[in-house]
Amino acid sequence: RSDPPGGPAKMVLAQLGGSISRALAQMSNATVIDEKVLGECLNEISRALLQSDVQFKMVRDMQTNIRKIVNLETLAAGTNKRRIIQQV
Numbered sequence: 001r002s003d004p005p006g007g008p009a010k011m012v013l014a015q016l017g018g019s020i021s022r023a024l025a026q027m028s029n030a031t032v033i034d035e036k037v038l039g040e041c042l043n044e045i046s047r048a049l050l051q052s053d054v055q056f057k058m059v060r061d062m063q064t065n066i067r068k069i070v071n072l073e074t075l076a077a078g079t080n081k082r083r084i085i086q087q088v
Contacts, residue, residue: 012052019048042066 023044030037046059 016048016052019051020045023048038067038070 023041026044027033027037027041042063046063049059049062050056
């Protein structure tokens with residue numbers, strides 16, 4: 001068996017990047033961005049991070065911080081919620 005250039009670490013990063021991209025794409029395909037859609041996106045990203053051996057506390061803190069920054073209830077109507085979430 002031959003490992004790809006960069007070894008297993010590169011494979012983990014590629015899988016993590018793919019998982020995050022898929023989660024963001026699913027959110028982008030949603031008709032309305034609400035708490036449920038944001039939660040599903042964050043959960044998918046969190047699962048990918050945990051599978052990549054990121055510490056649980058860091059993942060939990062990331063989720064908390066994103067939810068504080070992207071408070072969907074306080075965003076004005078007409079605000080591009082997708083863009084705000086993707087920038088975070």
